[in-house]
Amino acid sequence: MELKNLREQIDQIDHEIIIRILQRRELIRQVAEYKTEHHLPVFAPDREQQVLSKVGEQVGHDNINPGLKLVYGILMDLNKLYEYQIQPKEFEIPTALGGASVRAILSDHPGALTRYLSPLAAADISITGIHSQAMPGGKMAVDIEMVGKIQDPGFIAALSVLSDTAEQFTLL
Numbered sequence: 662m663e664l665k666n667l668r669e670q671i672d673q674i675d676h677e678i679i680i681r682i683l684q685r686r687e688l689i690r691q692v693a694e695y696k697t698e699h700h701l702p703v704f705a706p707d708r709e710q711q712v713l714s715k716v717g718e719q720v721g722h723d724n725i726n727p728g729l730k731l732v733y734g735i736l737m738d739l740n741k742l743y744e745y746q747i748q749p750k751e752f753e754i755p756t757a758l759g760g761a762s763v764r765a766i767l768s769d770h771p772g773a774l775t776r777y778l779s780p781l782a783a784a785d786i787s788i789t790g791i792h793s794q795a796m797p798g799g800k801m802a803v804d805i806e807m808v809g810k811i812q813d814p815g816f817i818a819a820l821s822v823l824s825d826t827a828e829q830f831t832l833l
């Protein structure tokens with residue numbers, strides 16, 4: 662088959678994937694409303710584990726599996742960014758207006774840092790400094806300096822996602 666034809670089929674599938682992601686997003690909006698009404702937290706770690714397990718089961722032992730789980734993790738973080746704009750978290754922000762520095766302790770596994778940083782890119786926040794260090798017990802300490810309008814809902818939403826995912830999270 663011709664390359665052009667194969668790419669047309671890929672374009673069609675991309676179109677369908679995007680439509681489905683937007684439909685998923687509409688359901689997320691309804692979940693967010695439900696959570697606000699019932700005073701439930703945005704981050705549902707058990708549910709996220711369930712979603713990731715289902716992805717893993719469907720893909721099986723194909724070597725795309727870790728990558729697809731990463732993509733799915735990032736998709737869920739994007740959804741939480743969206744939910745936090747509906748239901749913002751309160752932060753004591755000790756830093757200057759133009760940015761923030763945070764220290765987080767993460768569990769150290771392949772892809773952990775990549776996923777951890779993704780909400781920043783998604784919220785259009787630049788990372789100006791980063792330092793990570795392995796710690797005993799399979800953990801990692803990461804210091805991140807970022808610039809952006811800290812009062813913006815998108816910035817607060819990104820900090821909210823970062824604070825959820827870390828085992829410890831401190832705004833410096």
Ligand SMILES: C=C(O[C@@H]1C=C(C(=O)O)C=C[C@H]1O)C(=O)O
Pocket residue numbers: 689692703704705706708709712736737738740741744
């Ligand atoms: C949509 C939800 O909110 C968040 C986003 C999730 C998702 O994108 O699938 C899953 C769990 C939550 O952390 C939910 O709680 O179901």
